[in-house]
Amino acid sequence: MSQTATHHDHGTATQGHDAHGHDSHGHGHHEEPGFIKKYLWSTDHKMIAQQYMWTGVAMALIGGYLAYAFRMQLAFPGKFIPAYGYMSSLQYNTAVTNHGTIMIFWFAMPVLIAAFGNFLIPLMIGCDDMVFPRINRLSYQVFLLSAIILIASFLVPGGGFNGAWTAYPPLSGNSEYNMAHWGSTLWVLAVALEFVAFLLGGINFITTAMNSRAPGMRLWDMPLVVWMIVIASILFMASVGPLIAGAVMLLFDQNFGTFFFAPERGGDPVLWQHLFWFFGHPEVYVVLLPAMGMSGDIIATFSRKKLFAYKTLLYTVFGTGIISFFVWAHHQFIAGIDPRMANIFTVTTLIISVPIAEMCFLFIATLYGGSITLTVPMLWGLAFVGEFLLGGVTGIFLGASGADIFFHDSYFVVAHFHYTFVPIAIIGFFMGFTYWSPKMFGLMLDETLGKIHFWITIVGFNMIFIPLFFTGLWGDHRRIYNYNNFSELARPELQDLRIIATVGLLIMISAQVFFVINLVKSYFVTKKKAGDNPWKANTLEWQCPSPPPHGNFATMPNVYRGPYEYSLPERESDFWPQNEPPAA
């Protein structure tokens, strides 16, 4: 397995492979690296993918726990919360702030982009690893450090940051207002480090997909999910810069007495909102696109049909990416921006729903006339499209500047963006995990348990957020800690809806027990082997062993066709792997 061959350009890869080769002392088997090298210091893209995934899931548990705590407080204000205790208003603010921060930056981003990107890109384009394996490892290490700093921010004097995940100044910029000097500084630091981690990872994804595709694979032969992760990385890279600059300015405001954002001394708090949302809105598409890509691949595989209008779909994605840079101020309609500017941003916001709707239509067109099998990944894939649609449609109300004056900062907004982010992050994770885990671990998951898990999760999810649309329309402001303090909102019919939402959350959380049972049963009891290609899919990752060995492919895969050649009438088999040579 010596791979010191003709390497001429980049020290990185050879180093990575050498690490694998050298570290064999202490183990009898030559291929086996030591525990630290294998699990903590690995440069293998599959191991880094798992590191990102499990770190993300662990963070999601914290985020979910925080959601449990503040939803209980909202349903039963002032009562004792099991496994939490009594919740103060400051703790409430800290919980909502960090729930949002964690779910977006430490769950959706690492799982959807970093974990699946790392796992899938080299496998799907037919190479052994990323082009910069050591930078890849560094990316995870910086990410882990940022997660540790975020968790540390809960434990410092003053507690964690409590100025909402959007960190609007002056609340976030001055510890006299937020009473969490260390917490807010550490929060900004953690977020900034997390950005660095994803910039490093993103450069790796983009260059790998550009430069290391297997022979014969054109750009238009890449599976949808690879395209989507690469485009998401480019969007992230192009949008996060101003916020990094903004984060530096906020850190200066917090710690060195500058007043970039402090209105009482001549600063401009709306400036932060511009910098934040210039990143924040493309960020929605940064996490959306990978999930869209996964669902597209899954829907094509389980419809046994060519993905409808693959190229058109990609053009709509390019369009979405470009338009996503011109919609940010729809978050600021009531922040005192010029009404003429609000008009422009209303128009761009409504326009961006067109390409997104087109993606959904193309997925529906793929389903039309297909031989659909409702496997667990397919259920998640379909649920993603359906549930995200609800999020998209309610966004149209909020994108119209006139309507937004009424909806702004109400629970309608909360329900809307959870109908986008829960499908993206949670449904997206389960969709990807149930589809690609046979490749990742070589073992099949239990379908029945998977379906039970799916249905209970989906019912719980809708039960949380449908009632919140109504409480929002009836005037529930999203940043209230105890509705009993507001007589017009402390009405029983509203409180009933809040309780239903909390019960929905409890259902959704308890549904995850079935997922854990499924993992334990499938991986430790039944151990049903997956084989190389359990779903009979075309893309390259299914043409190598499950789980893929170090180096992935034994021989060079040559690519002859696009990824979605299913059910061709002239062929006996209903799929045609990308690397299968055409009959002579």
Add this chain to the structure above:
Amino acid sequence: MSTAAKPIATLRSVTGVPTGRLAMWWLLASEIVIFGGLLMTYVMHRIGHPEWATEAAHTNTVAGAVNTVVLLSSSLSAVLAHQAAQTGNGKKAANYLWLTILGACMFLVIKSFEWTHEIKEGFVLTRSTFWSFYYCAAGLHALHVIAGSIAMAIVAIDAAKGKELQRVEYAGIYWHFVDVVWVFLFPLLYIAK
């Protein structure tokens, strides 16, 4: 199975551009957005605050101009290093890189004298938002100068042994970027009164 038939990512170059150079351009793209965001913010504020001109009058234009010359000349040696690396002369490339690093150090020394003087005069970070921007933007740039020097030192040590010569070019690309940022900072912070 032969090694040549193995699908090694780093041995491929589908675009024809070496992967290292490609990655450097993407890195610079992300850097451009960072500095672009900061400078756009500054320019918009500057337009909204004509009174900052009196503050800006206290910047040391001479020191800034000298630093511009120092930084731009240091790019010349970066180019010569690239030229030497292309002909396979690692020793010469390394020497030119050390010369570039010397330029970077001169830049930082002049900058620290300049800042010490300004701080003594009372033009500190918190005096007004102009000075906050001044120290923020120039400070972020100075961090890039330091990071670039460290990177060039690592590349130079390898290049002197004739190893990883292609990195000389990448270091040079990065150094030109650091230059270009300063070319924007100098008129915006020093000259515009």
